[in-house]
Amino acid sequence: MCVGxxxxxxxxxxxxLENHISDIIMPDITRCGGPSEMKRMATMAEAYNVMIAPHNPNGPLSTLASSHVCAAIPNFFKQEFIFNDVPWRDTIISHPLDIQNGQLVLSKRPGLGVDLIEEEMDKHPGLREHRDGFYI
Known part of the structure; x- marks a missing residue:
């Protein structure tokens, strides 16, 4: 069972963790408190032999942030990410996601390895609606 x-x-x-409800937790970096808190959650989960499989139906920046955390923890299982949902996905970052044989390869560039292209982001503002307690 995977929750979180x-x-x-x-x-x-x-x-x-204390009630041994799940073998895998799936924190979402955009909701759980960011990279530092996700790392703390992973450390805590490791003490209970629980794996981490981050939930990530988000854009490339959160994919990279989650993946950097995953690269730094021993209890990483799998990383969810969307690779081809919109044709402009990689145009909002300075370097496209490097996918090789179904795996994301992290760059050696500083930080997350990309810069945001603000002019491109302005072209795709997304929806800002709330429906039944969920945001889009």
Whole structure:
């Protein structure tokens, strides 16, 4: 069983770990508190022999942020990411995601390895609606 995409911070996953509810947790870096908190959640999960498979139906920047955390933890299982949802996905970052044999290869460039192209991002603002407690 895999849970956690809507659990926030290490305090939110504590009951899951203490009660041995799941073998895998799937924090979402955009919701759990960012890279530092995801790393703390992974460290806590490791103490319970629980793997991490980050939830990530998001854009390339959150894919890279999640992947950098995954590269730094021993209990990484799999990384969810969307590779071809919109044709302009890689135009909002300075370097496209490097996918080789179904695996994301992290660059050696500083930070997350990309810069945001703000002019391109302005062309694709996304939806800002709230429906039944969910955001889009």
């Amino acid at each position: 995409e809507r659990h926030y911070t290490r305090h939110g996953i504590r009951p899951i």
